[in-house]
Amino acid sequence: MSATPLLELRGIDKSFGPVQVLRDVAFAAHAGEVTALVGDNGAGKSTLVKCISGIHPTDAGEFVFDGRPVSINSPRDAAALGIEVVYQDLALCDNLDIVQNMFLGREKRSGIVLDEPTMEQMAAETLAGLSVRTVKSLRQHVSSLSGGQRQTVAIAKAVLWNSRLVILDEPTAALGVAQTAQVLELVRRLADNGLAVVLISHNMNDVFAVSDRIAALYLGQMVAQVKTTDITHSQVVELITAGRSGSLGLTGEPGGNGAAPADTTPGAVR
């Protein structure tokens, strides 16, 4: 894919009071690729995502988006750049239908009247573009949808706004086997449509099924960001649990300052 990443973070530090959650983190997401972000609980995945989406300001570090240095200070900034996050709890209103949910807070209007036909058309086009065929009607309430369909609606909502980077927080955590397969297929299709996709997941099968690159966080440090084809299952697990695996990952004492930047490791990005 393209040589320059769509989003590149360098030297991100983030502390909450005395606790340093992110330490000199480098991270890149490429258009047309799925980048899996893995790490144990408390490794800093959610914090990193919240920094990218503008919910938490960073203490230090730079953001480069599309080759330009940018600063993301609020969710609005992130949305303006085309960064959308699909959170684990989806944030859908059960009592509204699919179209109403997809446009919630950003309704299309003509005058003061809601422009329902346009919204319904745009929603249908977006879902068709994602080859979603599993919903019966765009006018059914979200409460009548299955978990996988809800995930689909949440993802479609994120894609609707010409977004360029979509971050998915554990999209398959609550799903059964068949629905997981469908959502993963959708994740793959997002990337194939040219979006940069960041997938947070604990499930190694999912990660290896769809991702192009894997970025591993360990205790707030980015220990490796490598091509999925260059790494094995057990190596990723070692990176998550110990912060190192053979020549990959931390070189010095874990937690020390001598962490090797990801890009000096074999097979690293950049």
Added chain:
Amino acid sequence: MTATVTKKEGPAGVTPTPTLGSHVNNYWRRVRGGDIGALPAVVMLVALAVGFSIARPSFFTAGNLANLFTQGAAVTLIAMGLVFVLLLGEIDLSAGFASGVCAAILANVVTVLGYPWYVAVLSAVVTGVVIGTVLGLLVAKVGIPSFVVTLAGFLAFQGVVLTLMDEGANIAVRDDVLVAIANRNLSPVLGWSLAAVAVAGYAAVQLLRHRNRAARGLLTDPIAVVAGRIAGLAVILGMAVYVLNLERSRNVLVVSLKGVPIVVPLIALLLVVWTFVLQRTSYGRHIYAVGGNAEAARRAGINVDRIRVSVFVICSSMAAIGGIVAASRANSVDPNTGGSNVLLYAVGAAVIGGTSLFGGKGRVLDAVLGGAVIAVIDNGMGLMGYSSGVKYVVTGVVLLAAATIDALSRRRAAATGTR
């Protein structure tokens, strides 16, 4: 997800064009799935009307029908405002006495101070807006449960009415315009023209939407269903206007009494306006969103606090209008205006009509249908000669039945995944 996958073809959302049969089927499936809407209210209304007509033929007369409208008007108007509060899953227990306070202001301004009627109406409505703003701010910004805030309001406003009424005296309202609201009728011709305008307007909106959607290749209701709706409205309005235009004076030589009570078009107008706000504007959409999932609404960039305050403002303003109508009907305001059963009837009207106490589900039309049910019970049982005690018990049972239907249909909806 498994069953639907196999059936689908073509792009998302494109299903075979619905026919009349599939439309009816869909509706029936929604009802069985727990999405019953106003069905219980309509069934109850028809059953009660038929029952009372058989038991007391005087129930089904033009005179009594006109009475029904004016009797139920104040409660219905308050209930229409309450729907907004209930949509957020909140409650306004003070709406009854808020209407009393506004009516007291109206009476004081027009009778005691002698200002013209429009000044009095304006001050009553402004009072409602102020009351709603205070209640809403206490709920949204301070974070006190609405039950407690409005219960405090219920007590305090009762005292305010007493104070405004000079410790119990009542104030007469004799202004012609104010008295006309609940006591005079439209001329028969004007009644017919308004009904015609209403049907024509409804038809235009429905047909335009149908054409617009069809032109864009979107799913449309079958044209037969659209035509059926328009015809249904025309028949109902036509019958109502015809009956209300019959002479209902006992002695025509003394006074002629016929035509649609003025309060009917007032309710109809407010029904149209608020329905438009709820269904066709993004503000209305945001009310449903906050009622359904406040956190999702907040993340979507909706100012949840502002929505919360605004529904209390709408509720108290509608209570003010209800108070004006009540004052007009009684020709006076006394310390009990808006008191006793008014609030409970109003909440009952909204819930009987199908507005959920759990938030996120309801329409302004529910308040009108539920208000009609309550007015029919009240009026019919009065004609049957039952005492007030029995009337209260029956109304309480009906309210309980409506709340039960609400809770059960909600459970059923959760089980079948529709709502």
